[in-house]
Amino acid sequence: MNLLDSEDRRLRAAALPYVSCASVKKAWVCVWLSPIFKLFHQMRNSSFYITKSIVYECLSHSPFRRCNFSSDSGDSQCLTKPRYKWAVYGKSATDNDPHKTSIILFPGQGSHFVGMGKNLVKLPKIRQMFQCANEILRTDILRICLEGPASKLSKTIHCQPATFIISLAALVKLREENDELIRNCVVTAGFSLGEISALVFSGALTYEEGLHIIRVRAEAMQKACDEKAGAMVTVFLNPGSPLKLCIAAAINHCEVRHKIQNPCCKVANYLYPDCKVIAGNKEAIDFIEDHAGQFGIRRTKRLPVDGAFHTPLMFSARKVIANSLDRMGNFRRPSIPVISAVDVLPYRGTMNIKRKLAMQVIRPVRWEQTMYALYDRPTDVPFPRTIEAGPGRQLGAMLRMVSRGAFDGYSSIDV
Numbered sequence: 387m388n389l390l391d392s393e394d395r396r397l398r399a400a401a402l403p404y405v406s407c408a409s410v411k412k413a414w415v416c417v418w419l420s421p422i423f424k425l426f427h428q429m430r431n432s433s434f435y436i437t438k439s440i441v442y443e444c445l446s447h448s449p450f451r452r453c454n455f456s457s458d459s460g461d462s463q464c465l466t467k468p469r470y471k472w473a474v475y476g477k478s479a480t481d482n483d484p485h486k487t488s489i490i491l492f493p494g495q496g497s498h499f500v501g502m503g504k505n506l507v508k509l510p511k512i513r514q515m516f517q518c519a520n521e522i523l524r525t526d527i528l529r530i531c532l533e534g535p536a537s538k539l540s541k542t543i544h545c546q547p548a549t550f551i552i553s554l555a556a557l558v559k560l561r562e563e564n565d566e567l568i569r570n571c572v573v574t575a576g577f578s579l580g581e582i583s584a585l586v587f588s589g590a591l592t593y594e595e596g597l598h599i600i601r602v603r604a605e606a607m608q609k610a611c612d613e614k615a616g617a618m619v620t621v622f623l624n625p626g627s628p629l630k631l632c633i634a635a636a637i638n639h640c641e642v643r644h645k646i647q648n649p650c651c652k653v654a655n656y657l658y659p660d661c662k663v664i665a666g667n668k669e670a671i672d673f674i675e676d677h678a679g680q681f682g683i684r685r686t687k688r689l690p691v692d693g694a695f696h697t698p699l700m701f702s703a704r705k706v707i708a709n710s711l712d713r714m715g716n717f718r719r720p721s722i723p724v725i726s727a728v729d730v731l732p733y734r735g736t737m738n739i740k741r742k743l744a745m746q747v748i749r750p751v752r753w754e755q756t757m758y759a760l761y762d763r764p765t766d767v768p769f770p771r772t773i774e775a776g777p778g779r780q781l782g783a784m785l786r787m788v789s790r791g792a793f794d795g796y797s798s799i800d801v
Contacts, residue, residue, distance in 0.1 A: 512558050556775040603703070629681065653750050720733055730756050769794065
């Protein structure tokens with residue numbers, strides 16, 4: 387196995403999100419990086435790790451954006467001031483003015499509520515969507531959305547497909563009310579399972595393919611929760627809080643006090659500055675809640691889930707999802723950029739989509755970094771319109787904490 391070739395591919399891919407939306411070809415990026423990769427191959431064997439650091443240093447001094455994405459860190463600071471952004475130079479179908487373009491965001495699990503969908507089902511096309519879903523899911527998902535109870539809707543096997551269907555149904559309503567926002571969309575992204583909604587919107591997946599993936603994903607994650615119980619907690623930090631020390635102390639507590647081998651405690655969601663979601667073994671999360679003040683944590687909020695999503699405790703689910711995706715046929719290339727919060731890179735072809743969708747359940751959701759990649763821009767460049775397509779307004783609340791200017795153009799769809 388040639389580690390250098392594998393690393394080359396990873397570094398080439400890492401450069402792509404720092405280029406404006408589809409305005410610079412991949413080939414140009416490779417040409418720009420070619421001197422670095424030539425140096426990389428010349429300094430093989432014992433100099434491999436030194437060369438790797440040189441490449442990273444070169445990237446950090448480039449005009450492209452480079453962020454610290456260490457999954458063990460509570461940090462998400464950028465090493466350089468970003469210059470090129472997806473939405474700034476993205477071109478809509480009819481206009482180049484960023485102010486007249488739009489970004490559509492799709493929520494994930496946890497945004498659901500009983501009664502969602504009541505403002506959508508009057509449209510015939512949306513009723514057809516639910517009928518199709520009932521056949522694939524083998525359950526009356528519309529009835530669960532409208533009537534609940536909340537305990538049933540909150541189950542992963544119901545919550546994930548319900549959120550997915552409502553999100554795409556919201557787009558049908560938006561098309562009826564303001565088709566221009568859809569036609570002028572230059573980029574899209576989704577939070578966790580919302581990425582599957584975004585891929586369907588972009589044309590990379592069909593609605594039926596998305597439903598199938600969601601069904602397998604929900605069942606696999608529920609089974610992983612039953613096999614390895616975990617917990618998740620949102621932590622609200624003071625500036626400079628030593629989150630890495632807190633996580634290390636929680637892991638040590640599990641090993642010493644509870645004799646747990648290879649305990650898990652990691653940042654699962656990067657929400658916005660000074661707000662993260664920590665997931666792992668229940669004992670580790672209990673420790674964080676009990677000792678929050680010692681580590682500069684202002685407040686904690688336990689999430690009503692029985693698993694540690696987006697951590698290695700979901701590894702068994704990843705294998706099931708990967709096997710299911712491998713049996714599916716080829717997908718299509720997205721018609722507009724779909725930014726993955728796994729690595730803040732755009733989805734590309736079939737293999738890239740399948741790999742990321744499988745890895746998604748064990749990797750943290752880098753939502754804060756995704757928002758910076760979408761909205762950071764010079765002060766004289768206007769923000770696009772932002773639409774949250776789906777239940778709730780959680781993504782809007784997080785956007786407000788990342789960029790007040792971008793939030794001024796935010797709206798949601800009443801579902």
